[in-house]
Each structure stands twice: as C-alpha cells, then as structure tokens.
Amino acid sequence: xxxxxxxxxxxxxxxxxxxxxxxxxxxxxxxxxxxxxxxxxxxxxxxxxxxxxxxxxxxxxxxxxxxxxxxxxxxxxxxxxxxxxxxxxxxxxxxxxxxxxxxxxxxxxxxxxxxxxxxxxxxxxxxxxxxxxxxxxxxxxxxxxxxxxxxxxxxxxxxxxxxxxxxxxxxxxxxxxxxxxxxxx
Numbered sequence: 336x337x338x339x340x341x342x343x344x345x346x347x348x349x350x351x352x353x354x355x356x357x358x359x360x361x362x363x364x365x366x367x368x369x370x371x372x373x374x375x376x377x378x379x380x381x382x383x384x385x386x387x388x389x390x391x392x393x394x395x396x397x398x399x400x401x402x403x404x405x406x407x408x409x410x411x412x413x414x415x416x417x418x419x420x421x422x423x424x425x426x427x428x429x430x431x432x433x434x435x436x437x438x439x440x441x442x443x444x445x446x447x448x449x450x451x452x453x454x455x456x457x458x459x460x461x462x463x464x465x466x467x468x469x470x471x472x473x474x475x476x477x478x479x480x481x482x483x484x485x486x487x488x489x490x491x492x493x494x495x496x497x498x499x500x501x502x503x504x505x506x507x508x509x510x511x512x513x514x515x516x517x518x519x520x
Contacts, residue, residue, distance in 0.1 A: 346401035356396075360389060366406070367413050374417035388416040394490055419484050463513045471506035474499050 341359055348356035364385060371384045391412050399408055464472055477488035478499065485496045492499065 341405045342401045342403075345396065345399050345405060349397060349399070349401075360392075363392075363409060364389065367409060370410050370413040371417055374414060376417050376420060380420065384413070384416050384420050387420070388413045391416060391484065391487060394487055415484060415486070419482075423482060459517065463510055466513065467506050467509060470494070470498075471502045471509070474502035475506045475510075478503055 341363060344355045344359035344362075348359055367385050367388050368381060371381050371388065372378070374384075376384050388409075392409070395412075399405065464475065467475065473492055474488070474494075477483045477491055478485070483491065485499055488494075488499050489496050494502070
C-alpha cells in the first residue's frame with residue numbers, strides 16, 4: 336500500500352485517468368477498512384460502510400486538493416459514513432417494538448387492513464410533501480427519503496450544506512404542523 340502515491344493517483348484520476356483511479360481505490364480500500372473498523376462499526380457491517388465511503392469518494396473526488404494530505408480527507412469521509420450508518424441503524428431501532436411487550440394478536444387476519452393503511456399513509460405523505468416549497472421538498476427527498484448524506488445531497492441539488500440543513504429543518508416543522516392538523520398525532 337503506497338499511500339505516498341495516492342495524491343498523485345487522485346490528481347490523475349481527476350484528470351480522467353481511469354487506471355490511476357482504479358489503483359487509488361484498490362490501494363485505499365484497506366486503509367478505509369481500518370478507519371471504519373476503528374469507529375466501532377460491527378465487523379459484519381464494516382465492508383458495507385467502506386463501500387458507502389468509496390461511493391462518496393467517487394461522488395466528491397473533484398473536491399480533493401492534491402496539494403493537501405489525502406489521508407485526513409479520506410478519514411473524514413469514512414467517519415461521516417460511519418456516523419450516517421449509526422444514525423440509520425438507531426432510527427430503525429427507534430421504530431422497532433419488542434414482541435415481548437406487545438399483547439397477543441386478536442385479529443383473525445393479521446394483514447386485514449395493512450394494504451389500506453399503507454395506501455392512506457402514503458397518500459398523506461405525498462399530499463404533505465406536495466405542500467412544501469420546492470427547495471424544502473427536495474431537501475426532504477434527498478436527505479430523509481433517499482437517506483443521502485449532506486455532502487451527497489449538496490452535490491446532487493447544487494445547494495450548500497447549510498442551505499440543505501435549513502430547508503430540512505423548516506420542512507420538518509411544516510410537516511409536523513400538517514401531521515397535527517390532519518389529526519395524526
């Protein structure tokens with residue numbers, strides 16, 4: 336692993352050298368695995384986070400300055416992906432209910448109203464999103480529905496990270512009001 340050559344490889348990749356880019360990705364993957372593993376990600380999930388990191392590196396490779404050290408740049412991206420992974424995991428856990436805490440099912444058919452409820456919820460969400468201003472709607476779609484990182488969403492939308500944060504915050508306030516207005520609380 337020749338990390339001293341990585342800035343040069345990335346600079347060549349930025350200029351369109353596909354072979355240099357492949358070599359950079361191959362050589363830096365081991366370094367990224369170590370960084371991700373040190374963040375406390377479970378061993379069976381490290382490779383997933385590394386792959387997300389490599390996707391992010393690909394998406395923002397144009398932002399790397401070859402005059403600067405590359406390892407801190409890579410480390411920052413890998414740590415952000417690990418944080419994003421933890422957020423998604425914790426968000427999913429927050430919506431889980433232990434079956435031990437739930438009473439026994441008394442309905443004859445457990446799927447009796449599932450499709451109807453999903454359709455109604457989906458229609459409500461679409462209606463609420465349609466009421467948001469375009470910038471807020473785009474921020475919610477990219478950050479919350481597609482689960483992009485701030486950097487990825489900024490690159491995709493052309494907005495700054497700060498603008499996305501503000502738009503998302505305002506959108507969430509509006510969506511909460513719509514939620515309450517429609518009696519969903």
